[in-house]
Amino acid sequence: MKYHDTHFHLDLMANPIDIVRQIEKHEIYTIAVTNSPQVYFYTENITKNSKYIRPALGLHPELVSERYKEIDQFISLLSKTKYIGEVGLDNYNKTPSDYKKQILVFEKIVSSCAAFGDKILTVHSRRAETDLLDIFGNEFPGKVILHWYSGSLKNLERAISLGYYFSINYQMTKSKNGQKIIDRIPINRLLIESDGPFTSLGSKKFTPLMVDSILDGICHSKNDINPKEIKQRILRNFYDLISCK
Numbered sequence: 257m258k259y260h261d262t263h264f265h266l267d268l269m270a271n272p273i274d275i276v277r278q279i280e281k282h283e284i285y286t287i288a289v290t291n292s293p294q295v296y297f298y299t300e301n302i303t304k305n306s307k308y309i310r311p312a313l314g315l316h317p318e319l320v321s322e323r324y325k326e327i328d329q330f331i332s333l334l335s336k337t338k339y340i341g342e343v344g345l346d347n348y349n350k351t352p353s354d355y356k357k358q359i360l361v362f363e364k365i366v367s368s369c370a371a372f373g374d375k376i377l378t379v380h381s382r383r384a385e386t387d388l389l390d391i392f393g394n395e396f397p398g399k400v401i402l403h404w405y406s407g408s409l410k411n412l413e414r415a416i417s418l419g420y421y422f423s424i425n426y427q428m429t430k431s432k433n434g435q436k437i438i439d440r441i442p443i444n445r446l447l448i449e450s451d452g453p454f455t456s457l458g459s460k461k462f463t464p465l466m467v468d469s470i471l472d473g474i475c476h477s478k479n480d481i482n483p484k485e486i487k488q489r490i491l492r493n494f495y496d497l498i499s500c501k
């Protein structure tokens with residue numbers, strides 16, 4: 257069973273080409289998220305011969321206020337990839353007009369992805385979980401991965417009941433709130449993410465090559481279940497996710 261990383265900003269690392277080589281060598285399935293359609297091509301290009309890396313088309317919520325016009329390009333590129341991210345909503349320290357723009361853009365992203373039916377989305381939801389779940393509604397036909405979920409337990413339960421996955425990073429395994437969230441998520445919904453370069457281990461920026469430490473952290477939070485069973489299940493979840501029809 258191979259490792260995976262469902263949320264990694266390859267293009268924002270200092271040495272992306274070298275990391276591509278290492279991911280291939282270590283056979284780690286990686287969803288390489290991007291923050292805007294303008295930069296998608298770079299990731300698509302450097303991963304075109306990769307067996308393990310899937311480039312994802314994104315429009316990061318925190319870039320929407322300046323890049324909202326790229327939504328048209330985003331929609332025109334949708335047929336190129338099944339993987340979508342980073343997309344979502346962020347209402348931490350945002351002006352009402354910025355957040356309103358984010359909502360409009362995200363509604364378009366969700367309805368356009370729904371029309372395809374088989375998209376896999378890695379989604380940012382900071383301080384905006386209720387609105388985000390409302391926009392997806394109960395009938396969204398793709399797969400949703402909530403990345404670095406930090407919202408209420410009530411919304412967590414709602415997302416679990418909708419069949420969503422949750423990608424866990426190292427920082428979550430080290431925080432009290434993160435551990436509480438991990439403890440509530442059924443093991444068949446857990447995935448792992450580095451979210452590099454936005455997370456680090458000591459002075460080292462996180463990469464897919466370091467995700468085994470996250471699995472150990474998850475086992476620590478779920479100490480009532482056998483660690484071997486947890487690890488096998490989490491690694492299998494990725495295969496279930498990508499083989500969805």
Ligand SMILES: [Zn+2]
Pocket residue numbers: 263265289342451454
């Ligand atoms: Zn991210």
